[in-house]
Amino acid sequence: MAYCVKEPPATRSRPELMRERGTEYLKSVMNYGSSSGMPNWGTSDTLTGKNIQLLALFLQHPIPQPPDMDQAEVRASWTLLETGQSPPEQPPAQL
Ligand code: HEM
8 A cells, every 4th residue: 555665755745745646647556556566456356447546536635634622522522323222242143
């Protein structure tokens, strides 16, 4: 994955680095793979062209800032949906 391979210079965020690479380059690496070890997700039919397009855009998307809240504020913001059922004591199926 792009995020585990090379450390970009500290001055640029990873999305900035990905934007420098460009959508067509990112799609091509994901589609055909590379001789330095990236698998060919597209031509092996693992990912569709649409998936690859979405991933190429995702990699370039600015990282969203988490809200500046402490834990008490985060908990107060939750809307908990309760089913009224207790959680199962055993996994429902053996995989
Ligand atoms: C769906 C999952 C993945 C996506 C979306 C993805 C995406 C990418 C992209 C866009 C690049 C180019 C980054 C750049 O030029 O800076 C890249 C490079 C690379 N990826 Fe992935 N990757 C995925 C999974 C993997 C996996 C599972 C491996 C290892 C088995 C891998 C190994 C590599 C390597 C070794 C490179 C460097 C290739 C080079 O520089 O020529 N990737 N990946």
